[in-house]
Amino acid sequence: MESSHGHDHAHDHPHAELGQAGRPGYYDMLETAVRELLVERKLIGADEIRRQIEVLDSRTPALGAKIVARAWVDPAFRARLIADGRATCEADFGVTFYDDTSLIVLENTDKVHNLIVCTLCSCYPRPILGLPPDWYKAKPYRARAVIEPRAVLAEFGTVIPDDVEIRVHDSTAMVRYMVLPRRPAGTESYSEDQLAALVTRDTMIGVVPITLDGGRVAR
Amino acid sequence: MTQTENLVKRLPNDIGGLSAEPVQQLDHVLEPWEKRCHALADVLDFHKIINTEEKRCGVEALGAEMVGKLTYYERWIVAFANILFRKGILAPSDVAHKMAEVEARWTNDTAGASTAQPRR
Numbered sequence: 001m002e003s004s005h006g007h008d009h010a011h012d013h014p015h016a017e018l019g020q021a022g023r024p025g026y027y028d029m030l031e032t033a034v035r036e037l038l039v040e041r042k043l044i045g046a047d048e049i050r051r052q053i054e055v056l057d058s059r060t061p062a063l064g065a066k067i068v069a070r071a072w073v074d075p076a077f078r079a080r081l082i083a084d085g086r087a088t089c090e091a092d093f094g095v096t097f098y099d100d101t102s103l104i105v106l107e108n109t110d111k112v113h114n115l116i117v118c119t120l121c122s123c124y125p126r127p128i129l130g131l132p133p134d135w136y137k138a139k140p141y142r143a144r145a146v147i148e149p150r151a152v153l154a155e156f157g158t159v160i161p162d163d164v165e166i167r168v169h170d171s172t173a174m175v176r177y178m179v180l181p182r183r184p185a186g187t188e189s190y191s192e193d194q195l196a197a198l199v200t201r202d203t204m205i206g207v208v209p210i211t212l213d214g215g216r217v218a219r
Numbered sequence: 220m221t222q223t224e225n226l227v228k229r230l231p232n233d234i235g236g237l238s239a240e241p242v243q244q245l246d247h248v249l250e251p252w253e254k255r256c257h258a259l260a261d262v263l264d265f266h267k268i269i270n271t272e273e274k275r276c277g278v279e280a281l282g283a284e285m286v287g288k289l290t291y292y293e294r295w296i297v298a299f300a301n302i303l304f305r306k307g308i309l310a311p312s313d314v315a316h317k318m319a320e321v322e323a324r325w326t327n328d329t330a331g332a333s334t335a336q337p338r339r
Contacts, residue, residue: 023322023325023326024252024321024325025252027252027293027296027297029318029321029322030296030297030314031252031255031256031296032252032317032318032321033314033317033318033321034259034299034300034303034314034317035255036317036321037313038263038308038309043266043268043308044262044263044266048258048262048265049255049258049259049262050258052258052262053254053255053258056254056258098265099261099264099271100264117235119233119234119235119236120232120233120275121232121275121278122291123271131249131257133244133245134245134247134291135242135243135244135245135246138243138245139234139239140239140240140241140243141242142234142235143236143237143238143239144237144239144242146235146236147236147237147238152242155242156242170235173271173272173275
């Protein structure tokens with residue numbers, strides 16, 4: 001997750017972005033009040049929020065992309081990843097699953113296209129992809145992905161052939177999913193790093209396929 | 220089906236399978252307080268004070284109007300406060316007093332000589 005600031009020195013000064021005249025908004029003050037009360041009562045540590053923000057900032061789709069690229073080049077790794085996503089990410093990539101969830105990796109094939117959603121809220125494989133985009137958390141995607149996935153995919157410019165089954169996986173508080181997209185043709189000579197550069201967040205949600213430009217050109 | 224039957228069968232979060240508008244591919248970089256709120260959620264989960272399912276239920280308990288009108292992290296922080304009240308961990312008056320104190324840091328600080336807590 002990128003910093004929202006235009007500079008990257010350590011921050012200990014108030015920012016203009018806090019609102020008009022530097023005065024924080026109601027919910028900002030509510031968050032500050034709740035957090036400070038919990039710290040005063042020693043229910044949480046003073047440094048824990050800062051440290052968890054560092055953890056959140058360290059998790060981006062680039063981590064998921066490395067895992068996908070490894071699965072493409074190493075069949076034994078792919079088999080272990082599909083058998084136990086969490087344990088394999090922990091063992092091979094040192095990923096800490098800070099939110100105590102299991103991970104199921106869903107392999108796209110020429111017969112099956114997988115799509116992930118959380119109809120009830122916003123569950124997402126955050127330890128390996130970072131935080132979900134706003135549209136993933138909003139009503140249209142949550143409501144419609146499970147009932148008309150082809151129409152939803154079409155809104156992302158993705159058309160899945162009729163003879164390919166679409167499987168939609170509804171996440172829960174305990175079970176999270178990640179799509180293992182198909183490796184595109186023409187990448188036989190690519191290194192693992194070059195392959196990882198093709199893998200974007202949305203390909204691991206399942207709303208778009210991998211493209212050779214890494215999704216940089218609008219389709 | 221009557222309108223009230225719908226309310227019974229579908230709590231505010233239970234929207235899977237409903238019709239809805241086209242997906243708007245929107246995203247935003249989190250505000251500093253939103254990121255702190257997310258980190259707070261994780262830390263509350265680590266300490267088994269509020270787990271993910273309690274958080275989701277807490278948001279649902281806000282009712283359809285607040286779920287519809289508050290932003291994502293606004294719903295979270297209000298839900299956390301309510302859950303902490305219900306568990307007897309904090310009292311509403313504690314939060315009210317602390318919020319007044321937080322606000323006073325800014326209203327008493329118009330000259331820019333900040334006495335505010337470091338903010339991330």
